[in-house]
Amino acid sequence: SKITLTVIKADVGGFVGHTDVHPELLEIAKKHLKEKGKMLIDFHVTRVGDDIELIMTHREGIDNEEVHKLAWDALWSCGEKAKELKLYGAGQDLLKDSFSGNIKGLGPGVAEMEIEERKSEPVIIFMADKTEPGAWNLPLYKMFADPFNTVGLAIDPNMHQGFKFEVYDMIGHKKIIFETPEDIYDMLVFIGATGRYCIRRVYTKNNEIAAVSSTQRMNFMAGKYIGKDDPVLIVRCQNGLPAVGEALEPFANPYLVAGWMRGSHNGPMIPVSLEDAVPTRFDGPPRVCALGFQLAEGKLIGPQDFFKDVAFDNAREKALEIADYIRKMGPFEPHRLPLEELEYTTLPHVVKKLQGRWKEE
Ligand code: F6R
Ligand code: MG
Ligand code: MG
Known part of the structure; x- marks a missing residue:
């Protein structure tokens, strides 16, 4: 029977400020999944x-009420502890008081896929902090559509036919399927606009799921700005899909993403080990971690902390240089995000305050 891989994540309180998670919260989450997660194969x-980040495997399929409720309750218990420790922003991503059927729309981010486990099933869970779902567009494009990144697209007969990309319009609430390489030029028009369009799923041409990302935009959901969404992404690898090294390769160039301080700045995405995923400089710069697992009848064999590799040292160094450079721009675009992106934050207040002082000309 099929295996479902579900990743559910939330910020339920920072330690200290917005930099890290307190270890007691992680213990609570583990204990909760262990004691209450009878339907899980592994976590x-x-x-x-x-x-x-709650990484879970089971046989219940995606959007399963019991699995989502399990994650919600675990995060809720963590939020309660966060309140007790007076951690920063305790309970912040738990936007509703109670669970109602599906965790989507309640604040936490979700990425899940139901798969027929292959003879060998290597998967990577990418997890980012201080950025937004559109941050996966560039690396997903490179992994699944750019032969300069993924040479398999050119030389592996199993990849040569290309992939299908499901792109979601986070403002218009619409989706479209692009076929690559045929539709690449059309697709790039949209996925280059990372604040609005995001690649939600990638399929093989035989409609097998290859990648899935979390696509909530909490600031749209909440009606007021409450932080960027710090997305997750699941990528299946090898044997007709990108090799592990092809899936990691886009992060060797620290491309710019929106997020960082107050969710309002462009900055370089730094690939780091879990240990170094404690963003402090100007609340950042944005981080990405990649954990690899081999699935074995749903068991999570791993993890392998990929960005520990010294081969990403140059990317880190370059990212730090970019950070120094762009920080000097202070509150000026394009370091600070354009006004449309700040629409959900201070802009309406300032506009209101200055009403009457602007004169028609
Ligand atoms: C970025 C982030 C932080 C906060 C900043 C201000 O995603 O979470 O940069 O925006 O620390 O936080 P508040 O407004 O809670 O003081
Ligand atoms: Mg936070
Ligand atoms: Mg965060």
Whole structure:
């Protein structure tokens, strides 16, 4: 029978400020999944920056009420502890008081896929802090559509036909399927606009799921700005899909993403080990971690902390240089995000305050 891989994440309180998760919260989450997660085959609890990440396997399919409720209750218990320790922003991503059927729309981020486990099933869970779902567009494009990144697209007969990308419009609430390489030029028009469009799923041409990302935009959901969404991404690898090294390769160039301080700045995405995923400089710069697992009848064999590799040292160094450079721009674009992106924060207040002082010309 099929295996479902579910990743659910939330920031339920930072330690200290927005930098990390307190270890007691992780213990609570582990204990909860262990004691209450009878339907799980396996789980792995970790954190990246101030986000708790629940990685779970089961046979219940996606959007399963019991699995989502299990994660909600675990995060809720963590939130209660966060309140007791007066951690920063305790309970912040738990936008509703109670669970109602599906965790989507309640604040936490979700990425899940139901798969027929292959003879060998290597998967990577990418987890980012201080950025937004559109941050996966560039690396997903490179992994699944750019032969300069993924040479398999050119030389592996199993990949040569290309992939299908499901792109979601986070403002218009619409989706479209692009076929690559045929539709690449059309697709790039949209996925280059990372604040609005995001690649939600990638399929093989035989409609097998290859990648899935979390696509909530909490600031749209909440009606007021409450932080960026610190997305997760699941990528299946090898044997007709990107090799592990092809899936990691896009992060060797620290591309710019939106997020960082107050969710309002562009900055370089730094690939780091879990240990180094404690964003402090100007509350950042944005981080990405990659944990590899081999699935064995749903068991999570791992993790392998991929960005520990010294081969990503140059990317880190370059990212730090970019950070120094761009920080000097202070509150000026394009370091600070354009006004449309700040629409959900201070802009309406300032506009209101200055009403009457602007004169028509
Ligand atoms: C970025 C982030 C932080 C906060 C900043 C201000 O995603 O979470 O940069 O925006 O620390 O936080 P408050 O407004 O809670 O003081
Ligand atoms: Mg936070
Ligand atoms: Mg976070």
